[in-house]
Amino acid sequence: MRKLAEEILKVKELAGAPSLAKLYAKALQPRGEGEILPDTEYVRPEIRIDPAHLAAYNRICGFRLGDELPPTYPHMSAFPLQMALMTEPEFPFPLLGMVHVANRITQHRPIGLGETCALRVRAENLRPHEKGTQFDMLSELSTKDGPVWTEVSTYLRRGEGAGPAARGGQPTAPAPTAIWRLPADIGRRYAEVSGDRNPIHLHPLTARLFGFSSAIAHGMWTKARALAAFEGRLGDSFTVDVRFKRPVPLPSTVAFTSWRTGDGWAFELWRARKPVPHLEGVIAAAKPPLRPGR
Template sequence: MQWRTLGNTPFLPPLYWRAALKRKISGSRLPEQGLRCRVNVNPQHVAAYRTVCGFADSPILPATYPHILAFGLQMQLLTDKAFPFPLLGLIHLSNRIRIHRPLGAISDLTLSVHTQNLKPHAKGATFDLVTRIEDALGLLWEAESRMLCRGVKLEGEAADDTLPAPSQVSELTHWKAPADIGRRYARVSGDYNPIHLSALTAKLFGFPQAIAHGLWNKARTLAALTEHLHAANIDIQVEFKKPVRLPSEVRLYASAAGSSGELLLKGTGDIEHMVGTWRPIA
């Protein structure tokens, strides 16, 4: 892996323009290149993120917040000329977070992103977008977001690595996903994908309504599970099923609080939106 170190986090508007212009697949190999930079945590921005995602005030950062710190670096990586797939149209299939130490009293961090694990899929090919955050003591937090690019042709059999349906869960709580949550989440995350912003822009990409960001669904779920989850040495994995159309109401089912458990997010008509697990890091 070759690493390129940036002086600061990328400026997003040119990257959106670059993403809009690239609409075709240009290859079938991932580049052997990663990006790194230093980042600082802004308490006012964290507070705005907590409000949008339902997290209570705490000295510990929300488990999903490092994704927000990484978004610009991820955009730069996925819109680079060396990256073979168009960013618009990628589908976020699953997300896994591992928190090695508590995310408290941290400000100056080193962030890195790269891609790996390109595999055939029944509808194209998948790869992992890997994000890591380190402080002076070493690895603090890491995540893999599995992405699908339709239409890529790869040799080999498609593996079935979907999570099993949760079995020992009961209804914990419910909440509304309002019509404007895509725009509100975009303002704190930087992710202005048109499918999340309004019915009008979502229809341009084949969706009848706007859909909630997958990472907002995960963040809102983890906010509701705060009392269930340890602050460190925890591996939280979710798989995104049917999208949450906006506006709508969802119900969260979960195991009892403990070091390991399962979760399930359902919508109207028992539509499964997200399944997941949490457990100690192996």
């Protein structure tokens, strides 16, 4: 299976992480739009974790310090490769203006701080959406024994859609499990750790250039902060699937709610003073990964 995929995809191997600052500068350059995702896969054959960086990430997201990676941490390595692919000349959409609408992470087993892994990133599943066009960025972290972590990040390119969106009634906020007060600088602090210095997260003035009245929190920070609330209760193998509903303005006060389901958990993040949903997610037992040749 892996050999066949490599024969179809154009593999670009990288010795290190691309510079996100250079990629954001590249994203500002004018470009046209297309209709086909590139048949390119970015690969880093060796990923090693810096203990100091992991500790800084754990602190900003609310995880305990330890020698295993939080389930969202590998996204720190995957995101620069996603950016590199989405700023390639043959990529069909400009990076600026795309919206991260969903993220699904599967941890097949805990990943130790001292492990060396290979990382692969590619784009696929271009499809219509009622608000434009969607596609997935697929990332896979593996060892010699097979995949240990996978991620599907779904992005929306706004434009002419496939039809009207379904309209529901006024949502009702559930009773909160916890109330979190998010400071105005959480976007800048997470940007220092993640390298994701998108202007919409850094300051009200730069956020207003892109249509936001204030800076907004990184979606992957909100997912990580929610998962930190489950630390010690998830076991070794699970899937965490979230939908990003509305941006979280900074500063703000948000309400977090979680409840048990049949085989896991469900959770939501709401604006504390009115029924505005920010994030909804589920945690379920993970299916075993396919092995080569199966």
